[in-house]
Amino acid sequence: MGGDKYVGYQTHTQIGLTIMLLGTLRFLWHSQITGPANVDESSLAGKASRLLQNWFYFSFFALPISGWVMWSTLPSDLPLSIAGVIPFPNLPFDQLSEGLQWRLMQWAATVHFYIVWITMLIIPGHAGAAVLHYVIKRDRVLPSMLDLNGPEEPGVVGSPPDKGSAG
Numbered sequence: 001m002g003g004d005k006y007v008g009y010q011t012h013t014q015i016g017l018t019i020m021l022l023g024t025l026r027f028l029w030h031s032q033i034t035g036p037a038n039v040d041e042s043s044l045a046g047k048a049s050r051l052l053q054n055w056f057y058f059s060f061f062a063l064p065i066s067g068w069v070m071w072s073t074l075p076s077d078l079p080l081s082i083a084g085v086i087p088f089p090n091l092p093f094d095q096l097s098e099g100l101q102w103r104l105m106q107w108a109a110t111v112h113f114y115i116v117w118i119t120m121l122i123i124p125g126h127a128g129a130a131v132l133h134y135v136i137k138r139d140r141v142l143p144s145m146l147d148l149n150g151p152e153e154p155g156v157v158g159s160p161p162d163k164g165s166a167g
Contacts, residue, residue: 010078013071016064018083023060045129052126059119062111069093069108073101 040046071080072091080088093101133141 006074006076006078009071009074010080013064013067014081014084014088016067017080017088020061020064021082023057027057027060049129052122055119055122056126059115063115063119066108066112066115070105070112073105073108 041050068080068088069091072093080090082088093104096104130142133139134143
């Protein structure tokens, strides 16, 4: 593998580690702030919404970790960092046999591949659901996801569309 390819993988991995850091911060923020109850959690839409949200959090961590495993099995001295700034160590796989390193690389590449494809397939569904709520159902699901007014904002769950207020 040529040097340019290593630099490309290094950049890709550093972006992934940065996404993992941002995903961690988002997860910590979400765990401290309760969002609006947009959908009945026991309904099919509520269960699908929760499943998608859990999948996105899973992928925030599983993709960078599988990439980190792959990077750590490559025979290179190129360092890793988060956003090109914060040093990030390789996993200590250089002490494993070449065969075990190769199997780890294959496993991580397979995991990485499937998570990427599953995520790419569900993103349009997630975006489509947001458009459905905003354009067709005309409820506050999308606006409540975009603003920080909190769950006290009136008219979130099952509310009729806003027709304007009489002031």
